[in-house]
Amino acid sequence: MSxxxxxxxxxxxxxxxxxxxxxxxxxxxxxxxxxxLEMFPYPSGRIHMGHVRNYTLGDVIARYKxxxxxxxxxxxxxxxFGLPAENAARDSRVHPARWTYDNIAAMRQELKSMGLSxxxxxxxxxxxxxxxxxxxxxxxxxxxxDLAYRKESWVNWDPVDQxxxxxxxxxxxRGWRSGAPVEKxxxxxxxxxxxxxAPDLLAALDKLDRWPERVRLMQANWIGRSEGAQFKFxxxxxxxxxxxxxxRPDTLFGASFLxxxxxxxxxxxxxxxxxxxxxxxxxxxxxxxxxxxxxTAEKKGxxxxxxxxxxxxxxxxxxxxxxxxxLMEYGTGAIFGCPGHDQRxxxxxxxxxxxxxxxxxxxxxxxxxxxxxxxxxxDEIGRAINSGFLDGLEVADAxxxxxxxxxxxxxGRGTVTWRLRDWGxxxxxxxxxxxxxIHCAACGIVPVPAKDLxxxxxxxxxxxxxxxPLDHHPTWKHVACPRCAKPARxxxxxxxxxxxxxxxxARFCSPRADVPAERAQVDYWLPVDxxxxxxxxxxxxxxxxxxxxRAMRKTGHAALDEPFAxxxxxGMVLHESYRSAEGKWLYPEEVKKDESGGAIEIxxxxxxxIGRREVMSKSKKNxxxxxxxxxxxxxxxxRWFMLSDSPPERDLEWTEAGAQGAWRxxxxxxxxxxxxxxxxPVAAKGAARPDAAGGARDPLREIHKAxxxxxxxxxxxxFNVAVAKIYALANAVEQFAGVDxxxxxxxxxxxxxxxxxxxxxxxxxxxxxxxxxxxxxLLVDQPWPKADPDLARDDLAMIAVQVMGRLRATIAxxxxxxxxxxxxxxxxxxxxxxxxxxxxxxKVIVVPNRVVNVVL
RNA sequence: GCCCCAAUGGCGGAAUGGUAGACGCGGCAGACUCAAAAUCUGUUGGUGGAGACACCGUGCUGGUUCAAGUCCGGCUUGGGGCACCA
Numbered sequence: 001m002s003x004x005x006x007x008x009x010x011x012x013x014x015x016x017x018x019x020x021x022x023x024x025x026x027x028x029x030x031x032x033x034x035x036x037l038e039m040f041p042y043p044s045g046r047i048h049m050g051h052v053r054n055y056t057l058g059d060v061i062a063r064y065k066x067x068x069x070x071x072x073x074x075x076x077x078x079x080x081f082g083l084p085a086e087n088a089a090r091d092s093r094v095h096p097a098r099w100t101y102d103n104i105a106a107m108r109q110e111l112k113s114m115g116l117s118x119x120x121x122x123x124x125x126x127x128x129x130x131x132x133x134x135x136x137x138x139x140x141x142x143x144x145x146d147l148a149y150r151k152e153s154w155v156n157w158d159p160v161d162q163x164x165x166x167x168x169x170x171x172x173x174r175g176w177r178s179g180a181p182v183e184k185x186x187x188x189x190x191x192x193x194x195x196x197x198a199p200d201l202l203a204a205l206d207k208l209d210r211w212p213e214r215v216r217l218m219q220a221n222w223i224g225r226s227e228g229a230q231f232k233f234x235x236x237x238x239x240x241x242x243x244x245x246x247x248r249p250d251t252l253f254g255a256s257f258l259x260x261x262x263x264x265x266x267x268x269x270x271x272x273x274x275x276x277x278x279x280x281x282x283x284x285x286x287x288x289x290x291x292x293x294x295x296t297a298e299k300k301g302x303x304x305x306x307x308x309x310x311x312x313x314x315x316x317x318x319x320x321x322x323x324x325x326x327l328m329e330y331g332t333g334a335i336f337g338c339p340g341h342d343q344r345x346x347x348x349x350x351x352x353x354x355x356x357x358x359x360x361x362x363x364x365x366x367x368x369x370x371x372x373x374x375x376x377x378x379d380e381i382g383r384a385i386n387s388g389f390l391d392g393l394e395v396a397d398a399x400x401x402x403x404x405x406x407x408x409x410x411x412g413r414g415t416v417t418w419r420l421r422d423w424g425x426x427x428x429x430x431x432x433x434x435x436x437x438i439h440c441a442a443c444g445i446v447p448v449p450a451k452d453l454x455x456x457x458x459x460x461x462x463x464x465x466x467x468x469p470l471d472h473h474p475t476w477k478h479v480a481c482p483r484c485a486k487p488a489r490x491x492x493x494x495x496x497x498x499x500x501x502x503x504x505x506a507r508f509c510s511p512r513a514d515v516p517a518e519r520a521q522v523d524y525w526l527p528v529d530x531x532x533x534x535x536x537x538x539x540x541x542x543x544x545x546x547x548x549x550r551a552m553r554k555t556g557h558a559a560l561d562e563p564f565a566x567x568x569x570x571g572m573v574l575h576e577s578y579r580s581a582e583g584k585w586l587y588p589e590e591v592k593k594d595e596s597g598g599a600i601e602i603x604x605x606x607x608x609x610i611g612r613r614e615v616m617s618k619s620k621k622n623x624x625x626x627x628x629x630x631x632x633x634x635x636x637x638x639r640w641f642m643l644s645d646s647p648p649e650r651d652l653e654w655t656e657a658g659a660q661g662a663w664r665x666x667x668x669x670x671x672x673x674x675x676x677x678x679x680x681p682v683a684a685k686g687a688a689r690p691d692a693a694g695g696a697r698d699p700l701r702e703i704h705k706a707x708x709x710x711x712x713x714x715x716x717x718x719f720n721v722a723v724a725k726i727y728a729l730a731n732a733v734e735q736f737a738g739v740d741x742x743x744x745x746x747x748x749x750x751x752x753x754x755x756x757x758x759x760x761x762x763x764x765x766x767x768x769x770x771x772x773x774x775x776x777x778l779l780v781d782q783p784w785p786k787a788d789p790d791l792a793r794d795d796l797a798m799i800a801v802q803v804m805g806r807l808r809a810t811i812a813x814x815x816x817x818x819x820x821x822x823x824x825x826x827x828x829x830x831x832x833x834x835x836x837x838x839x840x841x842x843k844v845i846v847v848p849n850r851v852v853n854v855v856l
Numbered sequence: 857g858c859c860c861c862a863a864u865g866g867c868g869g870a871a872u873g874g875u876a877g878a879c880g881c882g883g884c885a886g887a888c889u890c891a892a893a894a895u896c897u898g899u900u901g902g903u904g905g906a907g908a909c910a911c912c913g914u915g916c917u918g919g920u921u922c923a924a925g926u927c928c929g930g931c932u933u934g935g936g937g938c939a940c941c942a
Contacts, residue, residue, distance in 0.1 A: 166940040221859050291938045295857040645868045724879035800875035805923045851874040855922045
């Protein structure tokens with residue numbers, strides 16, 4: 001008995017596939033195409049289990065579609081720009097490029113050991129000038145098409161490090177390195193006009209029928225279309241007015257204050273003359289720019305002393321506050337507060353002693369007794385009260401009436417606002433794509449001429465002093481203006497790394513072209529038929545890619561509507577965490593488990609605290625290196641474990657026991673083909689297929705059932721179910737009885753089917769089994785089997801018989817028996833009779849081949 | 857704080873509104889072995905019962921239905937995202 005040597009076998013077949021270019025893809029309009037793409041990795045240095053899961057899922061699809069005859073494109077690349085390379089440069093004095101390319105080399109080797117069916121000839125890295133040159137071209141085209149523009153915007157500023165901080169670098173309001181309190185600062189930055197496509201980005205979600213519903217919902221909420229009204233409050237004693245936006249104009253009679261964003265022009269103007277206000281505005285600048293920081297901060301405001309006149313009742317006026325929770329980016333930067341029907345407004349009103357007037361009466365309540373307590377009434381159901389001409393109207397009608405009145409008064413109009421903001425893409429960093437524009441004192445913003453692209457990153461940069469490396473480089477930014485030839489200066493910002501990943505799927509179609517995308521190639525390959533990645537990208541990355549697709553269409557680089565026709569979001573890989581008696585985190589290999597479920601630290605023998613399972617992270621040391629698993633068990637075992645047990649969209653816990661279980665199954669499959677015995681003969685290669693009439697009805701049913709179920713499960717991304725059905729087929733094949741030619745033939749058909757079905761999941765083992773079964777051809781070139789529905793069908797149906805919904809008997813009937821026959825058989829069961837007794841039967845429900853329910 | 861999702865045996869999970877627990881892991885019993893590992897066979901939701909069988913059971917709670925893990929309402933707990941991490 002030969003033990004299956006995964007290491008040797010896997011290396012052999014990987015070499016063979018490479019040698020034969022089995023996975024090289026080429027556009028071929030005569031064949032149906034299928035583009036499978038997994039989210040490309042950031043080159044952090046080593047692959048982690050999340051990558052193994054992601055790329056295994058994609059590889060199953062790629063190999064399966066290939067077996068079905070599709071011309072498959074399955075590429076891989078590197079999301080290679082980003083902050084960690086600069087941090088490494090600062091901490092370890094290694095150049096970002098060196099660090100990145102070393103990491104890529106290491107990770108490429110690890111990915112190759114997984115046996116993925118990738119077309120490596122198309123590999124790309126976003127930090128390569130060949131890639132970012134084309135990105136600069138796109139940027140300039142977007143600029144010309146008015147899809148890119150400059151405006152002032154706020155950033156987190158670290159006053160000690162003299163640098164802009166990412167939100168994740170702001171810890172409790174302080175810079176992560178300097179510890180200095182972060183300030184908000186305004187900088188001129190580049191923006192992409194994603195809001196121009198807001199209506200289309202929202203409407204087109206309906207057509208993405210192969211996207212998870214929850215991702216579409218999250219995107220819709222993010223885009224955030226709101227219907228409402230925009231209107232003016234005139235100010236007492238001043239000529240100007242405050243423009244507000246509200247989705248609830250029907251509650252206008254309940255207004256008890258106005259609130260301005262601290263960044264509102266009027267707030268700034270007033271702050272210049274009002275010390276308290278100036279202090280308050282300065283205080284709000286201490287908090288970070290993130291939504292969490294804003295919304296979890298205590299809601300505070302300051303009375304400006306101004307009063308605003310109610311649009312519907314000139315005799316009424318309300319105080320004007322400046323409040324820290326009003327966003328300048330949304331609506332008009334000013335709101336009216338209606339405490340009765342908005343919880344935040346209510347909290348604010350209670351805090352500052354402002355009146356609370358209920359103006360919507362919930363159904364079944366009395367106007368006289370209805371009052372607002374600790375909770376605002378925010379449901380949009382009920383009738384207007386205390387609201388003058390709106391009284392008695394339902395909320396929807398009251399909204400319409402209020403807007404009509406505002407329009408008649410010339411005070412405002414009905415309008416639609418979007419939560420989505422334009423995409424700020426400027427980053428004050430080195431390791432990113434340089435923004436290809438030149439700032440000239442005389443000519444303004446001048447695009448870098450096409451002949452001068454790419455604008456390359458200088459290599460000699462210093463990371464040991466505060467500020468942006470590109471900005472303080474001695475020569476890089478100094479250039480002659482392309483228009484007037486006078487001294488000018490390059491833009492020293494680089495592009496957000498989300499820009500890099502917003503079009504890489506298109507670049508894979510023609511990765512070396514000297515245009516961003518070759519039309520013939522993208523027209524053939526795009527859209528991506530199946531995109532696979534983490535749910536954490538549900539909003540930003542996917543939305544930005546959808547924007548890029550539209551922007552590339554407008555600038556003539558592609559003609560498609562949506563980049564990803566199918567999307568699958570996988571769950572994360574979790575592991576238990578371990579803490580030593582001293583409270584230090586321990587790696588799984590430093591811990592030994594005992595039978596009782598406890599664990600000890602191997603080095604000290606002391607007991608270990610087992611923490612809950614959570615996302616694998618270096619800081620908690622609850623990580624298992626894929627390279628170690630592949631070295632110990634082989635890639636097929638790792639792949640199989642990733643696919644079995646947990647549904648791919650759910651989180652998966654990596655366990656040693658599970659990995660060993662997968663390894664045992666690999667060995668078991670190998671023994672099935674490697675150990676023929678006289679009691680279990682296998683027909684020779686090419687022998688006639690088993691025949692239903694020739695006594696092979698049962699084996700044939702098992703095999704065809706398995707083909708149908710595995711195919712269906714893969715199609716619907718339920719790989720764990722496919723795995724279960726493969727186990728079932730392996731169990732069935734082992735049980736095939738008999739030594740006659742019919743049995744031998746059934747056994748061969750069963751083993752060959754099993755081999756083809758595991759092909760996408762455990763490709764090396766499958767290839768080796770195929771060879772062991774006597775085939776010269778490669779398994780990767782075998783077509784996917786087709787199930788015969790007649791052969792897969794059961795002859796008997798097991799029908800549950802219920803009395804009043806409770807199971808009382810089970811009867812076996814020929815499939816598709818007449819309803820009357822089923823009913824009669826059900827009522828004849830002793831146990832059924834027992835429960836019916838002498839009670840009259842009201843109704844008998846018969847679900848064909850499934851259930852009979854007797855209703856008394 | 858806001859948006860989105862999830863919860864089923866000891867564990868991972870299966871289940872077009874129709875027999876809850878497929879398949880795997882683990883456990884228990886047995887076979888093989890000098891012994892162990894590996895492998896094979898049987899068994900395994902809980903309670904009661906010799907058994908037939910009965911009752912209970914899909915996070916909590918209320919509802920719709922002949923029938924609810926599945927649909928609807930209200931909660932609890934855990935997770936993802938929140939615009940400069942990728």
